[in-house]
Amino acid sequence: MTDLTSPTPGITRLLLGNEAIVRGALEAGVDVATTYPGTPASEIGDTFSRIAKAALKDGRDPGFYMEYAVNEKVALEIAAGASFTGLRALTSMKHVGLNVASDTFMTYLYIGCRGGHLIVSADDPFCHSSQNEQDNRYYALFAGAPMLEPTTPQEAKDMAKAGIELSESLKLPVLMRTTTRLSHARGPVTYGPLTPPRRKGTFVKDPLLVTIPATARAKHPELLKTLEKAEEIAETSPFNSIITIGRPSDIGIIASGVSYTYVKELATDLKLNTSILKLGMTNPLPARLCADFLKTHRTVLVVEELEPILENQLKTLAYDYKIPVTILGKSTGHFTRLYEYTPDIVATALSRAFDTKNPYPAPKRSSLPIPSRPPSLCPGCPHRATYYAVKKIAPKDTIYPTDIGCYTLGKAKPLEMADVLLCMGSNAGTACGFAVSTDQKIISFMGDSTFFHSGIPPIIDAVHHQHNVVITVLDNRTTAMTGHQPHPGTDSDGMGRKATRINVEDVVKGLGVTDIHVVDPNDIKATSEAFAKALAFKGPSVVVSKSPCILLELARKRKAQETIGLYAIDQSVCKRCKTCIGRFGCPALYFAEDGSVHIDPTQCNGCGNCVQVCPFKAIHPEAKS
Amino acid sequence: MKGKISIVLTGVGGQGVITAAKMLGDAAVKAGVSVYVSEIHGMAQRGGDVVCTVRMGAVESPMLPMGTADALVSTEPVEALRNVMYVHAKTKLVTDTNPTIPFTVAAGGEPYPKLEVILKELASFAQVYPVDAIALAKQAGAVITKNIVLLGALSAVDVLPFSPEVLLQAILDDVPPKYQEFNKRAFEAGRQAVSKKK
Numbered sequence: 158m159t160d161l162t163s164p165t166p167g168i169t170r171l172l173l174g175n176e177a178i179v180r181g182a183l184e185a186g187v188d189v190a191t192t193y194p195g196t197p198a199s200e201i202g203d204t205f206s207r208i209a210k211a212a213l214k215d216g217r218d219p220g221f222y223m224e225y226a227v228n229e230k231v232a233l234e235i236a237a238g239a240s241f242t243g244l245r246a247l248t249s250m251k252h253v254g255l256n257v258a259s260d261t262f263m264t265y266l267y268i269g270c271r272g273g274h275l276i277v278s279a280d281d282p283f284c285h286s287s288q289n290e291q292d293n294r295y296y297a298l299f300a301g302a303p304m305l306e307p308t309t310p311q312e313a314k315d316m317a318k319a320g321i322e323l324s325e326s327l328k329l330p331v332l333m334r335t336t337t338r339l340s341h342a343r344g345p346v347t348y349g350p351l352t353p354p355r356r357k358g359t360f361v362k363d364p365l366l367v368t369i370p371a372t373a374r375a376k377h378p379e380l381l382k383t384l385e386k387a388e389e390i391a392e393t394s395p396f397n398s399i400i401t402i403g404r405p406s407d408i409g410i411i412a413s414g415v416s417y418t419y420v421k422e423l424a425t426d427l428k429l430n431t432s433i434l435k436l437g438m439t440n441p442l443p444a445r446l447c448a449d450f451l452k453t454h455r456t457v458l459v460v461e462e463l464e465p466i467l468e469n470q471l472k473t474l475a476y477d478y479k480i481p482v483t484i485l486g487k488s489t490g491h492f493t494r495l496y497e498y499t500p501d502i503v504a505t506a507l508s509r510a511f512d513t514k515n516p517y518p519a520p521k522r523s524s525l526p527i528p529s530r531p532p533s534l535c536p537g538c539p540h541r542a543t544y545y546a547v548k549k550i551a552p553k554d555t556i557y558p559t560d561i562g563c564y565t566l567g568k569a570k571p572l573e574m575a576d577v578l579l580c581m582g583s584n585a586g587t588a589c590g591f592a593v594s595t596d597q598k599i600i601s602f603m604g605d606s607t608f609f610h611s612g613i614p615p616i617i618d619a620v621h622h623q624h625n626v627v628i629t630v631l632d633n634r635t636t637a638m639t640g641h642q643p644h645p646g647t648d649s650d651g652m653g654r655k656a657t658r659i660n661v662e663d664v665v666k667g668l669g670v671t672d673i674h675v676v677d678p679n680d681i682k683a684t685s686e687a688f689a690k691a692l693a694f695k696g697p698s699v700v701v702s703k704s705p706c707i708l709l710e711l712a713r714k715r716k717a718q719e720t721i722g723l724y725a726i727d728q729s730v731c732k733r734c735k736t737c738i739g740r741f742g743c744p745a746l747y748f749a750e751d752g753s754v755h756i757d758p759t760q761c762n763g764c765g766n767c768v769q770v771c772p773f774k775a776i777h778p779e780a781k782s
Numbered sequence: 783m784k785g786k787i788s789i790v791l792t793g794v795g796g797q798g799v800i801t802a803a804k805m806l807g808d809a810a811v812k813a814g815v816s817v818y819v820s821e822i823h824g825m826a827q828r829g830g831d832v833v834c835t836v837r838m839g840a841v842e843s844p845m846l847p848m849g850t851a852d853a854l855v856s857t858e859p860v861e862a863l864r865n866v867m868y869v870h871a872k873t874k875l876v877t878d879t880n881p882t883i884p885f886t887v888a889a890g891g892e893p894y895p896k897l898e899v900i901l902k903e904l905a906s907f908a909q910v911y912p913v914d915a916i917a918l919a920k921q922a923g924a925v926i927t928k929n930i931v932l933l934g935a936l937s938a939v940d941v942l943p944f945s946p947e948v949l950l951q952a953i954l955d956d957v958p959p960k961y962q963e964f965n966k967r968a969f970e971a972g973r974q975a976v977s978k979k980k
Contacts, residue, residue, distance in 0.1 A: 171804075171811045171819070285822055309818075309843075342844050343807050343819035418843035500847040520848035520867035525903050527864055528892040530884040532795065532830035566828060571889050638828075744829060744885040759925070 162208055164351050172346040174339040175200035177310040178277060179208070181317025182247045183220070185273065186352030189239035190223040191232035193610065194639035195251030196286040197340040198279035202249055202651065203640060210653035220354045225642050225651040228581070228610040229254035233261045233276065240270040240330075241366065242358025245321050249277040252293045253580060257611065259296070265330055266300045267376040268366050269383070272358065273325030275317060276302075277333045279340045282462050282497035288561065288580060290496070292463035293334055297440040301380050302332040303387045304440035305396065308417045310344035312437065316396065318349065323390065327383055332440075336462065338415045338497060388441035396437025397446060403430035408511060409454035411447070413439055413467060416460045419503040427504065429511050442470050448478045458510045459486035462498050485510050533566055536745035537711075537762030539678045539704035540564045540631050543602075544574040545741050545770065546684035547629075551692065552598050556591050560584040560603035560612070563638045563706075564631050567602070571742040574602070582611025585628045589615060592624040598692055600627040606636040606644040608661055613668070619697035620669040627691045627698045630661045633706040641709060665699045672698040679704055681769045707762050721763040723779045724756055730775035741770045783815055783943040786839040788846040789936070790868045793857030794882045795830050798929030801956070802855070803834035805933065806942075809952035810838050813944035820844035829884075831861055838943055853941040854908065855932050857915070858882050859900045866907045874939040875908040876932055876976070878915040911935060911976050918971040924961065927968035934972025946973060 160170070161180050172180065178201055182190065192202030205223040212219035222239075226232035229250040236246035248258075255262065255278050262276070278296070281287040297304035305320050307313035316333060324331040365372055391397060402424040412420045413436045424431055434450045436442075451457055451474065459468040468486040475482050485491045491506040492498070501517055508515035534541050544567050559565055559575035560583060568575035577587050588601035603612045608630045619626055636642040643650055650656040662675050672694040674687035684702065691698035705713075714721055731754055738746045738754060745760035746767065756767070758779070768776045789806065793799040800821050810817035820835045820843075835844050848867045856862035856877040869875060879897060886892045895903075904910045913935050919928040930953060937946035950969050957965050 169811070171807045171817065173821075337822070338820065338843075338845065341821045343804065343817075343821070344844075345811065345816065415843060415845075419845065422842040423847075500843075500845050504847060517847040517849060521907065522867050523863050523903055523907070525863065525895050525899065526893050527860055528884050528887050528894050529890075530794065530829070530831040530861070530864075530886065532828035533885050535828060563828065569885075569889075738888045742885065742889050744888075747883050747888045 161204065163348060166348055166350040169345050169347045171343050172310050172314070173200055174307070174310045174313045174335060174342050176204050177314040177346045178249070178317045178333070179204040180346065180348065181314040182275065182321065184314070184349045184351055185318040185321035186245055186354045187221055187247050187321065188244035188272070188354045188356060189236055189246040190221055191226050191236045191246070192249045193226055193229045193232050193254055194636055194642045195254050196639055197281055197337040198249045198251045198254070198277065199639045199642070200340070201277060203642070206651040209651065213653055219652070223651050225644065227645055229258040230261050233258040233265070236274055237261065237265055237270065239358065240272040240274040242272070242360045244272040244355055244358040245325070246272060246274045247277065247317070247321070248274070249279070251287065252278050252280040252291055253287060253289065254278070255293055255296055257581065262296065263300050264368055266302055267373055267380055268368060269328040270324060270330050271328065273321035273323070274330040275320040275324060275333055276330055277335065280334060280336045282336055285337050288578065290463065292466065294439065294466045295464065297332045297334070298466070301384055302440065303327060303329060304332045304334060304438070306334050306414050306437055306439050307339055308415060308435070308437065310339070310342060311346050312396070313339060314346050316437065327387055329383055329387070336415060336497065384441050388443060391438040391441055391443035392446050394438040394443070397435065397443055399432055399434050399450065401432045403428065405432050406430040407455035409434065409450060409457045410460060411436065411450065411457055411467060411471065412460040413437070414462055416462055416498050416503060419498065419500045420460050420507070423500060423504050423507055426516065427507055427511070427513055429507065429513070431511070436467065439467065442467070444474055447471060448474050448480065451475055451478070451480045451482045454482060456483045456485060456510070458491060458506065459484060460492065460503060460506070464494060531569060533569060533744050534563065535707055535762065536743050536760050537707035537764035538563070539633060539702070539707065540567060541572065541741065541743065542678040542681055542766045543629065543631060543684060543702040544572045546678060546681045547600055547688050548572065548574065550685045550689045551600060555598040555600055556595070558584040558587040558591070558599070558601040560607050562604035562607055564602055564604060571739055581607055582615065585612055585615035585619065585626070588626040588628060589619050589622070589624045592626045600629060600688065600692070602629045602631060604637070605630060605632040605634065605646045605661055609645045609659070613664065616665065616668050616670065616697070616699065623696045625695055625697070627688065627700060629700045629702060632661050632701050632703045635706050635709055637706045637708070641706070662701045665701070670697055670699045672696065674698070674700045676700060676702050677704055678702045679764065679766060681766065707764060711762055723758050723761045723763050724765055724767060724776055725779040726754055726756060727775050727777060728753055730773055732773050732775070734772060736772055737767050737770055737776070741767060743767055783839050786837060786841045787941060787943055788851050789836045789941065790846070790851045790854045790865060791834040791836065792854065792861040792865045793832055794861065795828060795832050797857040797882070798926070799832045799834055799857055802929040802933055803836050805952050805956055806836045806949070808956065809944060809949040812952055813948050815839065815943050816841070818844035831864060833865060853936060853939060855936050857929060857932060859897060860894065862904055863900055866904065869908040871908065873908040874911065874941055875904055876911045876913060876935045876939065877904065878928065878932060879912045880914065880916045911939060913972060913975045915972070918975060919968050922967035922971055923964040927964050930965050930968040931972035934969035935976045937969070938973045938976040
């Protein structure tokens, strides 16, 4: 394990971008760290959690409090509360998490913070593991938040520390925007000294913390004034700098984020003569620094992933300062607003802008047909059993609103049990909309962590208006997709302390749902029957399908040294009806070249649900060898 | 070291690709070589295809232009084929020869090419070193060390800017004491598998 808490300055360690952010926060003496897990931000919270657990296990004070909050909005508010008492705080989330926290975020900038508070948004250009690729730099402009954009893990560490200090000096929360390629890149990081945390804050009352309209009207101009101060800081920030490759010429480059690292390396490889203005503190944009750079060039290429946020501001600057510069970027077709950039994309744009040969020719690919390999529900996943049980009894045109989590993978063949997905918690809301609009049956799905996150309000709506929906909570006792973080339905928290477990069915009962079914999906027949009853019920029904994530179950069995019994197919009984592969779709099952069906022992996790699925009783526990 | 070295690691989620990439990074740090590693987490953990990149020397980021990899290591043959755009004719391509058939083949009717066809195709793109990593890992004592077999093979194809001992030490630093011997044997078996062919 990396010694992230080492007090020794000057040592260099290979850190993930997300780990580097944690180190930076520790160097700033962070007191409170909150999060809701989401790729590519998850390792920030997980690293705080790991450090806290290790410390508490040894009877040491971890130096900070960490929490996996119920959702991003609550995470932000908990850290804001800590900041109001003068403590230093960090809140991390994936980009779409800031949508959930945006109500808090927008007004938080008006009233400001006291202890330094860094909000980390990990964006996901190319949607590696997200439902959209929104550019959260707009949130900094939208709310008026100072913003930092690191280019390497080292800079992520430095910026996390500097960001908390900047926040405290301006009394404004600071947004740090990373992307997948930064959060999930490892690079050498040289440690600085640790700052001792404060640990206890004091709340001093201030009427200006209450945003009644009169306060808000007073606070808004104050925010704009503070942003002027922030802009002065950006003018001389060490995170904004100019480097020269070869010798200066009349073509310059302005770049931010990981794209800057591609530009820096490729400019040398392409033997360009140019200057690069690297922007790390990008909001407020330092007008003088940028205008001076524009003035000294005839042409400037702007390299930034996703939206033309710098590009448009630079064009405004050129107009205001009457600078006759040509700005190349997205509007000139040198770059796209889509997906993440790669060295190849940047090399193509550079060679076009500088009218030089691209040394990296179009890549060759194989013309052989290659099977796709999308992620899938694990062998033994209880969600597969739930889906199979539902599919057996539901009418063909049943609508299946789904949600964010592993179970989204139920969209794939052969299950095809996902019809609509917007965002966290959207399953039950859209289900209610279908209920008022069509006579088709509706069965929606969400996980337990999603239920607590944002799945409860639409159930209240369904009860109040008596919408005829079946809402399923796939309760596997963990936040599985993001790496098995705890949630309000688990009995320990992110620091490894005992926590109060909240049962999904108790909550649902409290909301006024009368038709509640709690099932074990590994009993497929009973699960089908429960769903049939729920479908027959007029009004809202909730089915809680309870079975632990197979990965946790395997880990538990291994720890307890229980045997994991595998399964095999009796070839003399198998009729090759394909039910197990073609309808149930466990990835441990496969066809041999002669068409016979087998279970791959390296993939089988021993759930045994295929035994229930086989109509000919051809599947049985593997004989002990 | 002078110049730069780019290595692409590919395979299927759960086969230790990310772990192998991290071990290469740790070895570079041990050897005093500047290094960046790129990983993709999240959905990739559920049996999807995984690509990691490791770059050493005078590099600014872990991402490489296509066609510039010095080595490609794959824990699965079709995944090597999926990523041939990273290689050139002199790239050392080390791949396990054991297919992991994706569910899209069984459930979706997609084709999975025969191993001989894959290896022949790979050979038209790069210098291929096929390794039966599962058999060697089993012989070493634990099939889970298949990624270590492939790292051993990589250490024998004259790409790394540090000695095999440095890489082995980085590996052993990362595994619990009771698995040290398995990993040592797996690494050595991988080295031998390639050395014999050279």
